[in-house]
Amino acid sequence: MEQELADARARHMRLLQLVELGLADPTDPDFASRLRAAQRDRDIAGIGIERVRRRIGSGGTITPDKIVAFAAFMRDRIRNGDVPYRKAYIRSIVDTISVDDTQLTIVGRRDVLEARVSKATKQEATVPTGIQEWRTRQDSNL
Incomplete structure (x- = not known):
């Protein structure tokens, strides 16, 4: 996942550099859609990593x-x-x-x-169930 995030960030930066160098027009609809797609991919990868980190938690060492x-x-x-x-x-x-x-x-x-x-603590009485970030799809969940 971290490699995906690095790739998405690099792709986004390359597109921005094209604009800075004057090689791409930011008002071009095709370029704008590519830039939005790169931003979306970067954001999705970042959110995915944060989700994994939250689920894993800091935990610390197991004694x-x-x-x-x-x-x-x-x-x-x-x-x-x-x-x-x-x-x-x-x-x-x-x-x-x-x-x-x-x-x-x-x-x-x-x-x-x-x-x-x-x-694990004595106060913990819950059993983990389900995935909080579950999303329906338009196939088997109709």
Whole structure:
């Protein structure tokens, strides 16, 4: 994403330099549309990076104390919660569970687990759901 932002900024700057050098007319409709497209691409890439940074959060380093707190938090929620909430807490960090004759494999995304561990507190009682920036499209969401 950062490379996309750098490319969009460079494209935007090249277009502005053409105007500064007198090689392009800013009133030309084709040039104006290219400039708007470059600005839009630059803005979209910047917003995307900010969104990712917000979702990841600062979090800080994961210490053994945070891991112990997170484990205690999850253990309590899974042992003492209602069944739908138990499932939701497990689904918040586990993507798949595979059972074989000789082994059990639990798979989850490392970044999600790190974010949950870094934010784990006893007061936290919410299960992350959905994506705030969800947008409808005009195909399957009719």
